[in-house]
Amino acid sequence: MVRKTGSHADITGPRIRAAAQSLFARHGFAAVSMRQIAAAVGVQAGALYFYTPDKQSLLFDLMHDHMQTLISAWDAADPGPELPPLVRLQAFVRFHIHHSLERADAVFLSYMELRNLTPDNFARIEALRRTYEDRLESILRAGLEGGTMHIPDAKLATLALIAMLTGITTWFRPDGRLSCDRVADIYWEMARKTVAGSLGADFGGSDSVA
Amino acid sequence: MVRKTGSHADITGPRIRAAAQSLFARHGFAAVSMRQIAAAVGVQAGALYFYTPDKQSLLFDLMHDHMQTLISAWDAADPGPELPPLVRLQAFVRFHIHHSLERADAVFLSYMELRNLTPDNFARIEALRRTYEDRLESILRAGLEGGTMHIPDAKLATLALIAMLTGITTWFRPDGRLSCDRVADIYWEMARKTVAGSLGADFGGSDSVA
DNA sequence: GTCTATAAGTTGATAGAC
DNA sequence: GTCTATCAACTTATAGAC
Known part of the structure; x- marks a missing residue:
């Protein structure tokens, strides 16, 4: 061939x-x-x-497609706004981890190469990134208003959770100590506590994922 | 002149x-x-x-100096292993945020340009990064053993906390909505809950930073 | 659709003047 | 210590053959 x-x-x-x-x-x-x-x-x-047409377009198209795929994949995976915010958050955490680990290169690009985009292209990617963040932020705000979550600042909790979850892509190896599912369980456990009320777990059963 | x-x-x-x-x-x-x-x-x-001598050495020296400064600054700021792990964790969170925000360029370099280091230089920087992570991990293990912290996996909690804290440097602006001190308060509140037992706050006073 | 050849400019690094 | 001049290699992108 x-x-x-x-x-x-x-x-x-x-x-x-x-x-x-x-x-x-x-x-x-x-x-x-x-x-x-x-x-x-x-x-x-x-x-x-x-x-x-040029090298810049190659980069932009890769990042743009990744962000579009990410957003529409979450919209398809979202169990829906009628469900309890903690249920949706659990779905988000698992979705984000699995989706990201299956696309490690694209995730890496999309936050490492922002500075190599032209200003116009940067603005378009930033808008998509914000769109995705807003999906999570609205879940946290719903939990806050319903009293099932206690977080000091919805915007910062959004950024903190996404940074924490996306960071997995920098160290995860498929042949490592923990499987993707197990990592997702552990991170959900931590994320749940991060947004929990001061009296702790009010969803998700046991305190341990062991 | x-x-x-x-x-x-x-x-x-x-x-x-x-x-x-x-x-x-x-x-x-x-x-x-x-x-x-x-x-x-x-x-x-x-x-x-x-x-x-060359461009590569310029990059390596910047990253090396940053990592050395980071580690020795924490060793000077650490209140000491005889104090409760939650006290040391609070010190770590505040230290890491303040130190990083005062050196945004160096922090950015040290995790964005790892792939542009030669293999030898990469190994040396990685060793320093691991040394710093181990400082945090040992605090979490002490909290785990003493029963004041409840975390599903000390290594993953270390990586999750550092990713969460370092992520601040990608969006923080000195003239933004929140001061550095206020951001540190909010992130400490979230970090505290992440490592808390299932019955919630057992240190640090009020559940709210407001 | 892919090749070859090439334009026009940039790169990291060195040599030697001052 | 800094400059100027230079090297060989490399860069993105285009033109035109096939």
């Missing part, structure tokens, strides 16, 4: 995006050349410009 | 490091050229090599 030239009529576009995502995540956008991406795909550098 | 040439006998070295730190934090190591650093300092590119 090795051929030096000729049409594929196939999936060179997606393969370029996949190679770019992997290389950008590993070495950083600025450190990766179009020639390196081309070599990873098995084409010459000039061929890339049949699929992308 | 404008001069085009001649000796300073002064602090060009530190100024190069300061300019590099600021530029690396803003645009990323790979995206910043030696000529840009030189221009920020007000010298020609060749002059930089009187102070640093």
Whole structure:
């Protein structure tokens, strides 16, 4: 199946995006050349410009697609605003961890390469990021108003929880000490307590995940 | 005081490091050229090599100094292992937030540019990062053994707390809604609950920071 | 759709003048 | 200590052949 030239009529576009995502995540956008991406795909550098107008668009499209996928995947996974906020929060924690760990490269890109976006592109990605954060913040506010959660500041709790959960992607290894499910259990336990009232657990059963 | 040439006998070295730190934090190591650093300092590119053997050493030295300063500053701020773990944890949370917010560029560098270090340099920085994490982990283990803390996994709680606290540097603005002290109060409130027993607050007074 | 060739500019780093 | 000049290699992106 090795051929030096000729049409594929196939999936060179997606393969370029996949190679770019992997290389950008590993070495950083600025450190990766179009020639390196081309070599990873098995084409010459000039061929890339049949699929992308420039390097910046390649980065933006990867980040934009990731954010759009993230938001619509959560909207599909959200058990719904009629359920108790703690139930929705548990769903959010598990969703965010699983979704992120299955897309470690895209997650990495989306918060490491913001500074390599042009101002216009940056603004568009930021808006999507805020949209996603607002989904969590509205759950926390509902819990606050209903009295099932006690948090000093809904906005800061949102940022704290997302930082805590996303941080998992920097150390998690599939062949490590803990499985993805087990990590999700442990983080849900901690997240639950973070938003709990001063009298502690009022949802989710046992205090231990063991 | 404008001069085009001649000796300073002064602090060009530190100024190069300061300019590099600021530029690396803003645009990323790979995206910043030696000529840009030189221009920020007000010298020609060749002059930089009187102070640093190469660009990589400039990055490594900045990260190394930051990690060394962080660890020795905490060792000086630690109230000591004879105090209750919750007291030490409160000190750690406040220390980490204040120290990080006063050095936003260095913090940014130290976790965004790890992938631009050579393997040897990476290993040295990683060892320092682990040393710092171990300081927190030992506090959590002491709380666990003494029964004043309830956490599902000491290692994961360490990583979760550090991610949560360090995340502040990505959004905090000195002229924003909340002061550094107020942010530290709110995060301590959340951190305290994260490690609390199932019956909630057993230290630190009121459940509210208001 | 992919190649080759190339334009036009930047890069990290060095040598030697002063 | 700093400058100027320079090197070889590399960069993004385009043009035109096939």
